[in-house]
Every structure is written in C-alpha cells, then in structure tokens.
Amino acid sequence: MTAEEIKQALLLRLKTIAPDTEPAQLQPDDNIREKLGIDSFDYLQFIVALDEQFGIQTPEEDYGKIQTLQELTEYVGARVKG
Amino acid sequence: MLEYRMPSLGADMESGFLREWHVKPGDKIKKGDIIAEVETQKGIIDIEVFDDGTIGELLVQVDEKVPVGTLMAMIIPPGEDGEIKETPQKSAAPATTPTAAEEAWIATEPPPMAEKAAAAEHHVRASPLAKRIAEEKGIDIATIHGTGPEGAIIREDVEHAITARVAPVPEAPKEAAPAPPPASPPAPVAAEKPAPPAQAPAAPAEEEKARQATGASAETIRMAVAAAMSKSNREIPHYYLETRIDMRRAMAWLAETNKQRPVKERLLPAVLLLKAVAKALNEVPDLNAWWENGLQRKPAINIGYVVALRTGGIMVPAIHDADNKSLDELMQTLNDLIPRARALRLRSSELADSTITVTSLGEGGVETVFGVIYPPQVALVGFGGITDQPWTENGMLDVRPVLTATLAADHRATDGSTGSRFLTAIKNYLQQPEKL
Numbered sequence: 001m002t003a004e005e006i007k008q009a010l011l012l013r014l015k016t017i018a019p020d021t022e023p024a025q026l027q028p029d030d031n032i033r034e035k036l037g038i039d040s041f042d043y044l045q046f047i048v049a050l051d052e053q054f055g056i057q058t059p060e061e062d063y064g065k066i067q068t069l070q071e072l073t074e075y076v077g078a079r080v081k082g
Numbered sequence: 083m084l085e086y087r088m089p090s091l092g093a094d095m096e097s098g099f100l101r102e103w104h105v106k107p108g109d110k111i112k113k114g115d116i117i118a119e120v121e122t123q124k125g126i127i128d129i130e131v132f133d134d135g136t137i138g139e140l141l142v143q144v145d146e147k148v149p150v151g152t153l154m155a156m157i158i159p160p161g162e163d164g165e166i167k168e169t170p171q172k173s174a175a176p177a178t179t180p181t182a183a184e185e186a187w188i189a190t191e192p193p194p195m196a197e198k199a200a201a202a203e204h205h206v207r208a209s210p211l212a213k214r215i216a217e218e219k220g221i222d223i224a225t226i227h228g229t230g231p232e233g234a235i236i237r238e239d240v241e242h243a244i245t246a247r248v249a250p251v252p253e254a255p256k257e258a259a260p261a262p263p264p265a266s267p268p269a270p271v272a273a274e275k276p277a278p279p280a281q282a283p284a285a286p287a288e289e290e291k292a293r294q295a296t297g298a299s300a301e302t303i304r305m306a307v308a309a310a311m312s313k314s315n316r317e318i319p320h321y322y323l324e325t326r327i328d329m330r331r332a333m334a335w336l337a338e339t340n341k342q343r344p345v346k347e348r349l350l351p352a353v354l355l356l357k358a359v360a361k362a363l364n365e366v367p368d369l370n371a372w373w374e375n376g377l378q379r380k381p382a383i384n385i386g387y388v389v390a391l392r393t394g395g396i397m398v399p400a401i402h403d404a405d406n407k408s409l410d411e412l413m414q415t416l417n418d419l420i421p422r423a424r425a426l427r428l429r430s431s432e433l434a435d436s437t438i439t440v441t442s443l444g445e446g447g448v449e450t451v452f453g454v455i456y457p458p459q460v461a462l463v464g465f466g467g468i469t470d471q472p473w474t475e476n477g478m479l480d481v482r483p484v485l486t487a488t489l490a491a492d493h494r495a496t497d498g499s500t501g502s503r504f505l506t507a508i509k510n511y512l513q514q515p516e517k518l
Contacts, residue, residue, distance in 0.1 A: 020393050037392060040350055040444045041420050051345050060340045060348065 001080055007073045009053065014038075017046050028070040054080045083162075084133055086155040088148045090434045091122060092398075093457045094310035097149040098122040100142050109137045111157070116429065120148060123302040124397060125426025127433060135159045298426050303395035314457050318373075319493040322452050323501045327509045328475075329468050329483040335515035352442050353412040355465050355485075355508075356385055357518040359440055360405035362507035368496050369489075369504050370437045372458040377495045386436030386456060387416070389423040397423040398456060400436040409518060443467055453490040460492035461501075463508070485512075 001009075014023035014036065021036040033043060047058050056079040058066075066072045091098065098120035105117045116128040117137070138156035142148055332354055340348040360383050363370040371379045383405045386398040399419045401407070407415065422428055439456050442465040451464035466486045473482040487508055489501045511518060 018392060039390070040352070041416065044345070044348065044350060048345050058345060060337060 006076050017042050026069050029068045031067050084157040086157050088150050088152045089430045092433045094306045100146050100148050105137045107137050123306040125298040128429040300393045311454050314454050318455050320490050321493045324488045325505045327485045329485045332512050332515040333483050349413050353409050358508045358511035361511050365507050366504040369461040371460050373460050373495050380437040384435045384437045386439040388441040399423050399428050399432040450486045460495040462490045464488040
C-alpha cells in the first residue's frame with residue numbers, strides 16, 4: 001500500500017466516524033481529534049476500525065504518537081503488511 | 083386487564099407519534115419487550131412494556147399523536163381467563179371501524195400540552211397526522227378540502243393537495259413551524275413511515291441518515307434540551323461543589339489493564355468515573371432521587387450519561403443499575419448506548435429512568451464543568467478533562483494527572499454537607515481503581 005492509499009483509507013474511516021466533518025481538508029500536521037471534534041469514545045472506535053482494516057495492533061501508549069494525519073499515515077505504513 | 087399507557091420520555095417531552103406497533107392482540111409479552119415505536123423530538127423511541135402478559139387490545143392507531151399518559155393498549159396479566167386472551171374485549175374499544183376511530187380523535191379536545199405549532203391550526207378539523215404532513219410540506223391546512231368524518235381533513239386529503247401542486251412552492255411555511263425535518267423536499271408521502279431502522283446499533287456514520295429517517299433534527303433536539311434546561315433553571319435552586327482528584331493510580335491501573343487487552347475490549351476512563359459515582363451513591367442515596375412533591379429516593383441507580391451530538395444538542399441515555407455492573411459491563415453498555423444515542427434510537431426506559439446525570443467532557447477540553455440538573459433529578463456530576471497539574475502531598479510538590487469533579491445539586495433536596503460527602507466518596511473510590 002502506498003502512503004497515498006493509506007491516507008485515503010484513513011480519511012474514509014474518519015468520515016465514517018464523524019460524517020458531518022470534512023477530513024479531506026485536514027492539513028498533514030493538524031491534530032485530527034481537535035480539528036474534527038472527535039471524542040475519546042469515537043477515537044477508540046476509530047482505532048478499532050484501523051486495527052481491523054489494516055491488520056495491525058495499536059497499543060494505547062502509541063495514541064500520543066498518532067495525532068496528525070502525517071503521523072498516522074506513517075505509523076500505519078510502517079506496520080501494515082504487504 | 084392492565085392498562086398500558088404511553089410512558090414518560092423524560093421531563094422535556096410531552097407526546098410523540100405512534101409509527102409502528104410491534105405486537106398484535108393475542109401476542110405474549112414480557113416485561114421490557116418493545117411493543118411500539120414512537121417518533122419524538124429525540125428520534126424514534128422504542129416503547130417498552132412494564133408487565134408480563136398478553137396483548138388484549140391496541141387502542142391507538144399508527145400515525146396518531148400520543149400524549150404521555152394516553153391509554154395505548156390493554157394487557158391481560160398471565161393467569162387471567164384464557165378466553166379473554168383469544169378474544170380481545172371490544173367494550174373499551176374506541177372504534178370498530180376506521181371511521182369511528184377517526185371520529186374519536188376529532189371529538190377529543192386538543193391535549194393541554196398541544197404543540198406550540200398548533201397556533202395556525204385552530205378551528206380546522208384535521209387529523210394530527212394530516213396537520214403534521216401539511217406543516218412539513220408548507221401547505222396551509224385551511225386551504226385543503228376535507229373528506230374525513232364531518233368534513234375533517236385526513237391524511238389522504240393532504241396527500242391529494244401535495245400531488246395537486248403542479249409546481250413546487252419554494253416559500254417557507256407561514257408559521258415558523260418548529261423544525262421541519264431537513265432534507266425532505268416534496269418527498270413522496272409514502273416516506274412518512276420511517277425507513278426500517280437498523281437493528282444493530284447504527285454506526286456513527288448513520289447519524290445524519292438516522293436523523294432524517296427518524297424525523298428528529300438538530301432543531302427539534304435543541305428545543306427538547308431547551309425545554310428541560312429552562313424548566314431546571316426556573317424551578318431548581320442549584321448549589322455547586324467542586325473537588326480536585328488525583329488520578330495517577332486510576333490512570334496507571336487503566337493503562338496496565340488496557341495493555342493486556344485487544345483494542346476492542348479496552349476501557350475508557352469514563353467507566354471508572356461512572357462506577358465511582360454509582361458506588362458513592364450507595365453511600366449517599368439522597369442524591370439518587372427525584373424531586374416530586376418532596377425527595378423521592380430511587381432504589382435503582384440509573385445514571386444518565388450525557389452524549390454530545392456532533393451537530394449540536396445532547397442525548398442522555400440511562401445506564402441502568404450502574405452499581406451492579408462491572409467495569410466491563412459498563413463499557414459494553416456505553417458501546418451499545420452511545421452509537422444508538424447518536425443514531426437517535428433509544429428506548430423509552432433509557433430516556434425516562436435516569437436518577438442522576440453524569441457529564442464527562444473527556445480529555446483535551448476544559449478542566450471544570452458546572453452542570454444544569456435534568457429535572458426531576460436532584461443532582462448532576464460533572465467531570466472535566468484530566469490534565470497534568472501541580473499537586474502537593476505530604477509537603478511534597480509533584481505533577482499528577484488531575485481530574486476536577488463538580489456536583490450541581492438541588493438545594494431543596496439536599497445541602498452542601500451531603501454533596502460534600504458524595505464528592506469525597508467519589509474521590510476515595512478513584513484512589514482504589516482495582517476495587518471498582
């Protein structure tokens with residue numbers, strides 16, 4: 001998967017979690033949760049969905065490392081298989 | 083025979099529209115079964131029964147407006163004459179034919195709490211449904227020719243009027259009708275029956291679709307919140323207390339616990355807070371109560387949990403028997419309730435049973451929230467975000483994750499000393515997370 005494919009998948013997933021927001025307008029270094037108003041419950045659902053979609057495991061202590069689209073794309077890219 | 087009446091849906095709702103019966107005469111029912119769906123300001127509400135038995139008779143027709151307290155059905159208790167079970171009584175029936183049924187509502191005075199929107203509808207004989215459809219479509223009901231009993235306007239008449247309109251009329255309804263559902267341009271009237279709701283808890287993505295399907299909108303929800311909060315501020319003399327809680331142990335315990343779990347089974351800090359509140363209420367039961375002609379303590383601890391809707395407004399579903407639920411069970415309950423609250427698919431008991439409210443702002447936001455009590459409850463607990471703050475203990479200065487807990491309580495019902503005991507109990511429970 002290319003970084004762009006991962007990014008598009010992430011945006012789609014965010015749109016599912018927060019349908020009334022515009023994830024596509026996120027800048028690479030925007031804080032995703034602040035920008036889109038995603039609460040801790042929705043964030044957990046988002047992580048669950050990511051883990052399922054990409055077949056990765058995201059430990060809780062990593063949450064702080066994946067606050068922006070850029071970080072998240074790189075994080076997933078480093079872990080996703082194939 | 084037991085009478086089944088339209089249950090309360092909380093302090094802020096007076097009526098709804100019956101959209102579907104899930105039962106028919108002769109059906110066996112158990113306490114807690116969902117027997118009907120009622121459309122309200124807060125979406126489609128699943129209406130539950132409070133008794134076991136057999137449905138004797140259904141006394142309200144689909145699409146009728148049903149004020150709280152309306153006799154909806156007769157229920158035959160278990161063990162009563164089997165003959166009655168098979169042949170529902172006709173005596174109490176308002177109607178044997180649709181026409182007579184329609185006459186029944188025409189003869190009825192508008193309920194005292196009739197919609198504020200009714201202003202334009204005085205002196206026009208029309209069924210509630212017809213009025214509503216006309217209102218939604220921006221049609222002046224006075225211009226419609228009625229073909230119902232005594233010339234009353236019924237749904238078909240409005241439908242005819244809609245289809246008769248050659249060109250769409252873009253003008254807004256004359257009366258500022260509260261909240262015409264969004265995104266319903268001259269839709270086929272057949273769409274009035276909400277789309278079959280997803281049985282599984284709808285994903286958050288469904289929120290918008292759900293709002294449209296349930297007839298609720300950001301505006302109707304706003305009005306419901308406004309009504310409840312205005313009543314609260316008018317009637318309840320609030321007092322407020324605040325305390326800071328060291329969350330180091332609780333957060334460390336949570337991190338350790340979650341580390342051993344797959345992401346799907348992880349706990350959020352909110353469940354620790356909810357459990358601590360439930361346990362503290364066992365010690366200070368005067369705050370688990372309603373104020374109705376005096377303090378009425380409630381035996382069950384049903385915590386109303388505030389769920390913010392992203393497009394504005396809140397829903398406050400009840401977590402039943404929170405004191406008897408484990409942390410995992412509380413998390414499962416949240417996993418069930420929050421998506422349903424966002425999809426506006428709650429049950430009547432979840433809207434009406436709360437005995438106290440908890441609002442938790444979560445991390446990233448402000449530190450302190452002073453709440454407005456949801457009547458007839460007598461207390462609301464507010465949790466701000468957990469932030470690192472300077473903390474002194476035994477004369478030493480440290481940095482700790484700190485949570486600010488507040489209590490808004492009804493001074494008619496309790497005093498500051500009661501509230502203080504309660505917040506202190508919450509604080510103490512959160513120092514021993516492993517025992518929650």
